Amino acid sequence: MSKKIITPVASLAHILPEDYRDLVDRGPHGKSVGIKDLGSFKEITEEHPHCAGCGVSLGVRLALAALPAPEDTLVVGTPGCSFFALSQTALNYSNTAFGNQNSVASGLKRMLSIRYPDKDKDVVVMAGDGGIADIGLDMTLHSWFRGEKISTIMLDNEVYGNTGGQESGMSPEGQVLHMAPKGKNFKKIPVFEMARTAGCVYGAKVTIASPKRLGMAVNRAILLARELGPTYIQIYTPCPTNMKFSPADTLRIAKEAGRAHYAFEEFMTEEAAGRIAAMEGGQEVQED
Amino acid sequence: MNAMEKTFIRMSGLGGQGAVTAAHILGSAANKDGLESTVNPFFGAEKRLAPAESYVRISSEKVYEKGEVLYPNIIMIFHPHVITMGKCYTMPFFDGLQEGGSILINADAPLVSDEDLRHLADLKAKVYYVPATDIATKVAGSELSTNIAMLGGLYAMRKLTSMEALKESMVERFGGGKFVASGTTAALDDAVTGKFAKVSQMIEKNMELIAAAGAALTEFPLPGTKGGE
Amino acid sequence: MCSEKQKNRDTVAELLHGLRNKAFITGSEAVAEAVKRANVDMAIAYPITPQSESMHLVGELFAKGYIRDYYRAENEFAVMAAVHGAALGGGRVFTATSGPGTLRAMEMFPVWAGARQPIVCAFMCRGVSLPPSIQPENIEMGMLLDTGMLMLHAENGQDFFDMILQAYLIAEQPDVHLPVGVFADGFFVTHTREEMLLPPEDCCLPPYDPGFAPVPVFDMETPPMRITRDPLLNKSNFISGSANASWHQEVLAAAERARKHIAHFMGGLLEVENPGAKIFIAASGTAVSQSREALRMMQAEGMDAGLIKIKSIRPFPASELSKALEAADLVVVPEFNAGGWLAREIRASIDRNHRVIGAPRVFGGMTMPPWLIVEEVKKALGAGQNRGGC
Amino acid sequence: MKTGMLKISPGFEEIMPPEYRELVDNGPYGKDYGIGDLGSYKELLEEHPLCAGCGLALSLRLTLASLPMPEDTVIVGSTGCSALAFPQVALHNIHSLFGNQNAVASGLKRALKLRFPEKEKDVVVIAGDGATADIGLDMVMQSWLRREKITTIMLDNEAYANTGGQESGMSMQGAVLNMAPTGKKFPKLSLPEIAHTCGCAYVAAASPAKPKQLAKVVRRAILVAREIGPTYVQLYSPCPTNYKFNPKETVSLIKQREKDGLYQSKEYISQEAQAFLESIEVKK
Amino acid sequence: MRESSYKVLPGPEGYLPPAAATMGVMLPDPGQAIMEGESVDRDTALRAAALKLIEARNPVFFPGPLILWDWKPGVAEKATALKELAEAVGAKMIPMPDYRPKYPMINPAIEVNPNHPNLTIWHNKIDVCLFIGVHCHYANLALKIIRGGTDCYTIAVCAEAGHEEAMISLRDAGLCELQRLRELVIELKGGKNQ
Amino acid sequence: MIDQKIVDPDYLLFEAPRTSEYITGSEAVREAIKRANVDMAIAYPITPQSESMHLVGDIYAQGYVKEYFRGENEFAVMSSVAGASMAGVRVFTATGGPGTMRAFEVFPTWAGARLPIVCAFMTRGINSPLTIQPDTIEMAYLLETGILMLHAENSQDLHDMLLMAFMVAEKTDVHIPVGVFADGFFVTHTRDKVNMLPEDCKLPSYDPYTSPVPVMDMENVPVRQMRDPFVMKSNFISYAAHASWQQEIDAAAERSRKYLNHYLGGLIDVEHEDADIFIVTSGTAVSQSREAIATAREEGINVGLVKIKSIRPFPGEEIRALASRSKGIIVPEFNRVGWLAKEICSVIDEPRKVVRGPRVFGGMTMPPELILAEIRRINQ
Amino acid sequence: MYLSVRVDTEKCIGCKICITSCPEPNVFIFLPEQKLVEVNESRCKACGLCTTTCPKDALSIS
Structure with a gap:
């Protein structure tokens, strides 16, 4: 973006509320900040109404902190819990109908490429498991098939959280939830594997308990999407409210999942691997 | 609007405080006492600590109208943030209060600004407060019982239902079986009932809580009234 | 004046009122001719009879460089969502669909309107399932009446051509800025070849300028940077109870404001032939x-008949109809659908509506x-059951 | 199927048109026919309005001849060329909407299971590439993920043929078709692999150029679906009309494609399905 | 001419009043402005606006994102002109930096939001307000909510086609309208003082 | 699950003793479905409908409903419901607002295919802007879809109308879907008195062989049948076939008047x-x-x-x-x-x-x- | 009611793990000079997540 859209006009700067001035002075736009700098800059989400201990909001917060160029990032989302934090971000955020996020993003990305042929505008989809894997699965996959240069980030809480805890396609097999009163009777949808088959150039599976890796993956995904094609990140963001555990246990649950069904995984095409090597100079990110 | 005996109650709190459950218990109790009543929650999205409001209409005759109570006789404020941070569907929190109406606030002293107090005095309103969360924590061992303490305050303030009906209604609500709570409420229910070995123990504690909260109810003098400035 | 809005007036005048050349083409070709002159940035397609042909031709325009991006999406719901995304990005977009495609994408049309997107979509009306049919029928219009979208109904290929260009001009007015559906009956219009008058190929509409939009364009170049399209407007502490309602009222208001522009660009919302007649056909x-x-048959028989x-x-x-029908004794409304949505609209708009025959x-x-229309008139007048004039 | 469903009521034998009587006398119901018997019995598909040399019609015909139990098979189709042939098929078959065939089949299969708990009812989806891989992809995949016991057969002619030859997700990269006027920009969708990822117990790609292979995979797919879970068969069925080749070259084109390495038959069998197939095929 | 006699006057008009446009109020043609639902010439409207502002007990300007952020050439000049106008009027300025439904709430003393502008009007006891630099859709939302629930007199300085929902609305308004308004304010104030 | 006996619908609806319960609209849905002898239900979450379909899930787990699952989106749910209905079982589902819009194309197909599906619509606002609150606009879109539309005032109506809807929908001379509409939250989430029918009674089961169109089960004639064929003009079909089919659906709706008068006591x-x-x-x-x-x-x-x-x-x-x-x-x-x-x-x-x-x-x-x-x- | 996380400044070593384990934005502020974190209590929802990750037990909910 032109830095000017968050530069207050000189003669009116004094009337801006403090949180806006804070954002102008200490926000991440146009600066090279990342997850490691959290706590030292004004985050682009001001506040949000998520439940205490919410994994989704932590996922949103970490992913937003890892955006390589927030000043030129547009987020497309869908109804669901993540909406509530995303709508408070100092970014352009769109939310239309349930499940159509990757279609909206396809149109948006292409139009921005027409209007700004010399600029990188990062179009990032951030949506829940219901939006991406159930109701929007075809639109998700088709944006990958078509090779759209967008990044798709799933905030996977393994449930329809916002409507009160129904089974989703990403719920683990056997889990008893609303609309699966006898337990879910099929496996978690292998979206990650599908992403590879469907033509994503890069994919990663990570939990909120590994913020550094999460940051690295988001960064890679967005930079690769700019150049090469679709990328996919699946973030495990457990939900204390609907999965009925204490809010303080969110990270413990995420960590356990990281050792079980949510072990860190990455895939990339050869071309993507080359780009990553060039970009990062072979640095490895290790989580404690 | 007409002569029948009619009390409309608005309960404003934050998600997880049990305003919806309190409304349910109160409405059911009125129903058990042979009165007519309806209970309406108004959810935004179900988020813990997001504003939550519920409405109870109690009347001697059949109540038809639905939706939020715009013109309440009684307003119950379950959380100070409703007043201090505007976490409320209605701004200001007393908007629409009928003349001669009452307000019950969960706090150890009312948090209302002088200007608002003057406005309430003009309305001939009464303001009460009760430290419901503190009492709930002390007596029932959990802040999750704030709603029951608020019902205790209400009972001491105005006897809209009998104590027996309130008790019966709580047994029904927490006793399992018939009642079905929606997602988030169900999760919290588990947390509440999980604290007690038996439902009967929980009900006993709740009755104790109602009494304790009732005893702690205090009326706050408004400017221009007896005891006020 | 400080206003700087006089630019490019000339191409608009030339396109709408300048010299035209004859062409013998189909309705589908007329669509492509309109899109060619509409300076469209992006079009998205999905096949469905009888619309496919027009979007093939639009694809060819893309191959020739008239359009800057074009692709086939995976289904109509996805098409309408992607068109929405493209419009968010601040460019001029076009798409088209028909019957079942319209219904598949149904959820998106009120979204366009609510989001104040000046999208132009051509609808080549056809029957909807079940039973399946690919044939002309305009029942889908009856279902779209309350989506908030503006709706223009083309009589023929010439209308179709003109209305698509006019649609962009109306849709993009800052005080309107709503989607416009241009409807034509499938096959009857799309596949009929007839003589049309087209303006020169070397002139096109001025480009769309998203800077005039009543909502911020979505490009991280326009303030405010913090913008949600579209917000969750539930009543809550941070939203007033009437914010959602006011938003909807503003969408209705925008459609009202369109009347003036429709009058300007299209010469009115309706046309009346033989004003003051006792018998009218309204269609x-x-x-x-x-x-x-x-009408020709009725006038040949000496009946005092007119056409709206x-x-x-x-x-x-509604008020134009009410005025035009003041002196009429009978209004016959012929329709290409079973529900009779147009007759219902007319009945709800005029008084003494027993005058309206929905047939x-x-x-x-x-x-x-x-002759079927004439017969309805005669039946209503009690003038015999013959198939007069046939 | 009820015995008697195909018995003409007494006294009406004479007035029934010959094709019905033939179906009664010489149809495939309750008999163990396969494609080897084609030509010697009355086929389920009477006639159809599809183009000369249509690869899809050939695949459809061979598929219908390979049904292991036509008398208890219900077919769910979708919009597209094949829908034009279905009204002529002597089986219960459903055309609902474009792309929702697997959702309809899911409800149908479960309801038939309720009504006929003791009986096998084979629910077979037969639809084109647009219906299966584009507009209906979500519902196709979700039926697999839910492990619905249905068989999905794609008649893949690599285009939206019924609407006049548009590019589909199954078209080859670079193919110039309507709606892809500068050539298709992305590769043919690898649906067999996706089916495999989604947990189909049996997945196969075949073509009518090798009818016996086609018959074998269709049969296997239906039998596995009955016992184990969802199955998928993709039948490459070239379209002379929209790909503009001579109708007589339909089969040779497949062979050529195979030679050029652009088409290959495939089979993915889960362990469970493998064991099951071995058990029944050995028996036979 | 419009057929309706609907007047766009200060409220509170009621629970959910209809949009003025659906009651027959039309936007002005170029060169014209709109006053309480009627089309008038631009200068009449400017003069009326100036009068309203100087007669106000507590006039407040609500500058929106299009004039708050220095995002394109020409904005700074308009902003300066607005600031000078505010000084001439003696008006306070309360910004509308963006349109989001802000969680958990706005501080009505220092900002205004299109989803509940009434809070800011009530809190600050504003009797005349002036909108400028707000995207038309959001301006109309806010103006209507104000008319529905408060008695504030609304003035909209619009760079596009104007607003039926405001009591006085200019169209195609830019730098020179702001300057002209300031001249009028000074003139009228002078006139008053004499 | 308690044993239920099949009773005459008129007895159940008009004569059976009722007991007053203090419940929400969503619970009234569960109670109606419990007594409706429903074979199968399919669900998808959307506020404010979700709760009622959770509760239907619960009675599935208890055995009152024989089959139940969550579909992947509303379009798919409505399609699956159609499939089940074609196979000859009594089915139920519910949706609201955006869900109705997402599934929109399916509703006219239910009517066209003469499927006696009963669907509850818990109406809510649709996008944009996004809202979950009550609003009846979706009903405007559905007016021309051919489905019968009943509008409940309160939970009592919702409860009674659902049961009546099955009875009307399944009449051979009607046999088209019925939508029972209730305003979201105002009805679904309001707790009020509802006079309930005895729990141990239920409606007679649906007999698919009384349907005016053949069931898709390969158990009934004709063996060669397509649901539903392309009916368009060609050498072998006349246009009039399609038009007449539509007229027959309108006629079916007309015929429903007498049954609606019977059950509802007037329109x-x-x-x-x-x-x-x-x-x-x-x-x-x-x-x-x-x-x-x-x-x-x-x-x-x-x-x-x-x-x-x-x-x-x-x-x-x-x-x-x-x-x-x-x-x-x-x-x-x-x-x-x-x-x-x-x-x-x-x-x-x-x-x-x-x-x-x-x-x-x-x-x-x-x-x-x-x-x-x-x-x-x-x-x- | 006014529950919030509190930092024991004696124990805090400024490792910042709490910052990336908090679902709420702008709650923890890192003070580089003191190598400490500070809490914006009005933003804290007291979920306690951070207390489970702090390696020095420097955080508690009260």
Whole structure:
């Protein structure tokens, strides 16, 4: 973006509320900040109404902190819990109908490429498991098939959280939830594997308990999407409210999942691997 | 609007405080006492600590109208943030209060600004407060019982239902079986009932809580009234 | 004046009122000719009969460089969502669909309107399932009346061509800025070849400028940076109870404001032939053409008959109709659908509505012989049951 | 199927048109026919309005001849060329909407299971590439993920043929078709692999150029679906009309494609399905 | 001419009043402005606006994102002109930096939001307000909510086609309208003082 | 699960002893389905409908419903429901607002395929802007889909209408889907008294072989049948086939009038038949109007109520007759477009008598005072 | 009611793990000079997540 859209006009700067001035002075736009700098800059989400201990909001917060160029990032989302934090971000955020996020993003990305042929505008989809894997699965996959240069980030809480805890396609097999009163009777949808088959150039599976890796993956995904094609990140963001555990246990649950069904995984095409090597100079990110 | 005996109650709190459950218990109790009543929650999205409001209409005759109570006789404020941070569907929190109406606030002293107090005095309103969360924590061992303490305050303030009906209604609500709570409420229910070995123990504690909260109810003098400035 | 809005007036005048050349083309080709002159940035396609042909031709325009991006999406819901995304990005977009495609994408049309997107979509009306049919029928219009979208109904290929260009001009007015659906009856219009008048190929509409939009364009170049399209407007502490309602009222208001622009660019929401007549046929779309023949037959018999062609279905010309029908004793409304949505609109708009006969109704792909209309008139007048004039 | 469903009521034998009587006398119901018997019995598909040399019609015909139990098979189709042939098929078959065939089949299969708990009812989806891989992909995949016991057969002619030859997700990269006027920009969708990822117990790609292979995979797919879970068969069925080749070259084109390495038959069998197939095929 | 006699006057008009446009109020043609639902010439409207502002007990300007952020050439000049106008009027300025439904709430003393502008009007006891630099859709939302629930007199300085929902609305308004308004304010104030 | 005996529908609905329960609209749905002898239900979450389908899930787990699952989206759910219905079982589902819009294409196919599906619509606002609150606009879109549409005023109506809907839908001469509409939150989430039917009784089961179209089970004739064929003009089909098919669906809706009259006691309810002014409305707006009418009548204004229970078929004749005698009609609605007012205007001779409002939407409630103001205005 | 996380400044070593384990934005502020974190209590929802990750037990809810 032109830095000017968050530069207050000189003669009116004094009337801006403090949180806006804070954002102008200490926000991440146009600066090279990342997850490691959290706590030292004004985050682009001001506040949000998520439940205490919410994994989704932590996922949103970490992913937003890892955006390589927030000043030129547009987020497309869908109804669901993540909406509530995303709508408070100092970014352009769109939310239309349930499940159509990757279609909206396809149109948006292409139009921005027409209007700004010399600029990188990062179009990032951030949506829940219901939006991406159930109701929007075809639109998700088709944006990958078509090779759209967008990044798709799933905030996977393994449930329809916002409507009160129904089974989703990403719920683990056997889990008893609303609309699966006898337990879910099929496996978690292998979206990650599908992403590879469907033509994503890069994919990663990570939990909120590994913020550094999460940051690295988001960064890679967005930079690769700019150049090469679709990328996919699946973030495990457990939900204390609907999965009925204490809010303080969110990270413990995420960590356990990281050792079980949510072990860190990455895939990339050869071309993507080359780009990553060039970009990062072979640095490895290790989580404690 | 007409002569029948009619009390409309608005309960404003934050998600997880049990305003919806309190409304349910109160409405059911009125129903058990042979009165007519309806209970309406108004959810935004179900988020813990997001504003939550519920409405109870109690009347001697059949109540038809639905939706939020715009013109309440009684307003119950379950959380100070409703007043201090505007976490409320209605701004200001007393908007629409009928003349001669009452307000019950969960706090150890009312948090209302002088200007608002003057406005309430003009309305001939009464303001009460009760430290419901503190009492709930002390007596029932959990802040999750704030709603029951608020019902205790209400009972001491105005006897809209009998104590027996309130008790019966709580047994029904927490006793399992018939009642079905929606997602988030169900999760919290588990947390509440999980604290007690038996439902009967929980009900006993709740009755104790109602009494304790009732005893702690205090009326706050408004400017221009007896005891006020 | 400080206003700087006089730019490019000339191409608009030339396109709408300049010299034109004859062409013998189909309705689908007319769509492509309109899009060629509409300076469209992006179009997205999905096949469905009888619309496919027009979007093939639009694809060819892309291959020739008239359009800057174009692709086939995976289904109509996805198409309408992607078009929405493209419009968010601040460019001029076009798409088209038909019947079942319209219904598949149904959820998106109120989204366009609510989001104040000046999208132009051509609808080549056809029957909807079940039973499946690919034949002409405009029942889908009856379902779109309350989506917030403006709706223009083309009588023929010439209308179709003109209305698509006019649609962009109306849709993009800053005080309107709503989607416009341009409807034509499938096959009857899309596949009929007839003579049309087209403006020169070397002139096109001025480009769309998203800077005039009543909502911020979505490009991280326009303030405010913090913008949600579209917000969750539930009543809560941070939203007033009437914010959602006011938003909807503003969408209705925008459609009202369109009347002025429709009058300017299209010469009115309806056209009246033989004003003051005692008997009127009121129709839209292909039914107008059928009615013209019926009118000819009735006038040949010496009947005092007139015709009202309704061009704009949303906004609906209720007061214009009321005025035009003041002296009429009988209004016959022929329609190409079973539900009779146009007759209902007219009945709800005028007084003494027992004057309105909602017939003939033809559907399932059948054509509407003009004598059927005449017969309805005669039946209503109690003047015999003959198939007069046939 | 009820015995008697195909018995003409007494006294009506004479007035029934010959094709029905033939179906009664010489149809495939309750008999163990396969494609080897084609030509010697009355086929389920009477006639159809599809183009000369249509690869899809050939695949459809061979598929219908390979049904292991036509008398208890219900077919769910979708919009497209094949829908034009279905009204002529002597089986219960459903055309609902474009792309929702697997959702309809899911409800149908479960309801038939309720009504006929003791009986096998084979629910077979037969639809084109647009219906299966584009507009209906979500519902196709979700039926697999839910492990619905249905068989999905794609008649892949690599285009939207019924609407006049548009590019589909199954078209080859670079193919110039309507709606892809500068050539298709992305590769043919690898649906067999996706089916495999989604947990189909049996997945196969075949073509009518090798009818016996086609018959074998269709049969296997239906039998596995009955016992184990969802199955998928993709039948490459070239379209002379929209790909503009001579109708007589339909089969040779497949062979050529195979030679050029652009088409290959495939089979993915889960362990469970493998064991099951071995058990029944050995028995036979 | 419009057929309706609907007047756009200060409220509170009621629970959910209809949009003025659906009651027959039309936007002005170029060169014209709109006053309480009627089309008038631009200068009449400017003069009326100036009068309203100087007669106000507590006039407040609500500058929106299009004039708050220095995002394109020409904005700074307009902003300066607005600031000078505010000084001439003696008006306070309360910004509308963006349109989001802000969680958990706005501080009505220092900002205004299109989803509940009434809070800011009530809190600050504003009797005349002036909108400028707000995207038309959001301006109309806010103006209507104000008319529905408060008695504030609304003035909209619009760079596009104007607003029926405001009591006085200019169209195609830019730098020179702001300057002209300031001149009028000074003139009228002078006139008053004499 | 308790044992249930099959009883005569008329006994169940009109004679069986009822007990009063203090429950929400969502719970009333569960109670109705429990007694409806439903074979299969399919669910997808959407506020404010989710809760009712959770509860249907619970009674599935208890054994009252034989099959139940969560589909992947509303379009798929409605398609799967169609599949199940074609296979000859009694099915139920529910949705609301955006879900209705997502599945939109399927509704006319239910009608066209003559499927006796019963679907509950918990109406809510649709995008944009996004909202989850009550609003009846989705009903406007569905008017032409061929499904029958009943509009419940409250939980009692919702409960009774669901059971009646199955009975009407499954009549051989009707056999088209019925949508039972209830205003989201206002009905679904309101706790009120509902008079319940005995728990140990249920409706007779659905017999698919009474259907006017063949069931898809390879167990009934003809063996060669397609549901539903392409009916378009070609050498072998006439256009008239398609048109006649549509007419038959309209005819089926007409035939439903007599059954609806039987079960609902008329398509409308009228209170104060001799009134000068009528409030004519449906759904929750009826409840709000009752309060306004009570006050107005105390003030001496002769105002009556027309509660419309069936929107499709529409009680045009009934309303026309009442309208001709009244001096004014007020149509309060919970949507922005006023679709009910339009319906009413189009069936009466003098639309100018009709006050097309008040209209409240966007999740706001409708204070009875708003309706009262209109009554007083007209009375002058 | 006014529950919030509190930092024991004696124990805090400024490792910042709490910052990336908090679902709420702008709650923890890192003070580089003191190598400490500070809490914006009005933003804290007291979920306690951070207390489970702090390696020095420097955080508690009270």
